[in-house]
Amino acid sequence: MLKLREAEDGSACFILENLDDTAELGRKIAASLQPGMTLLMEGTLGAGKTTLVREICRALGWKRTCSPSFALVNEYARARIPIAHADLYRLENADGRDFGFDDYLEDGWVLIVEWPEHLAECSFEEVWHCLMEAGNEKRTFSVRAEGQTAEAALTVLENLCR
Secondary structure, three states: OOEEEEOOOOOEEEEEOOHHHHHHHHHHHHHHOOOOOEEEEEOOOOOOHHHHHHHHHHHOOOOOOOOOOOOOEEEEOOOOOOEEEEEOOOOOOEOHHHHOHHHHHHOOOEEEEEOHHHEOOOOOOOEEEEEEEEOOOOEEEEEEEEOHHHHHHHHHHHHHOO
16 A cells, blocks of 8 residues: 655655555656656666656556657657656766757646756756655655645645545
8 A cells, every 4th residue: 555654854755565556656646747847757777767657657648658768758748748758867968958858848748857867957947856766575756846836746646645
């Protein structure tokens, strides 16, 4: 069962015991997102970032997703809220302007970036800083919000998980 607790740094921390919890969290995140938000997804390889993104997209009405490791950015334009999903693992000092990140956000898309630490510059107005970690038998997904819309969306997510 999906559990929520507040982390020491004030971020929301979700405990995921199995894939059903990941799917549930994906549905609840999808219900919380607002157009123009950015999710910066950090975590080690295999932590479950792409799996969670797939569940978010599925909850928004997109049936088939795949990791953008080689394409760099996958677009899910016909989802209820359009999603641009970027994976910067193979890059260093990437510039979001080269991928049109600002354009996606201005057009009301949600931008999800895996490996955001590979961005040369990172300045988003409405952003969730997300950390996915895999432990012995559980995973954790921690979120810290910046921006009024992002903070309100996180409050919605927390309320959905109580």
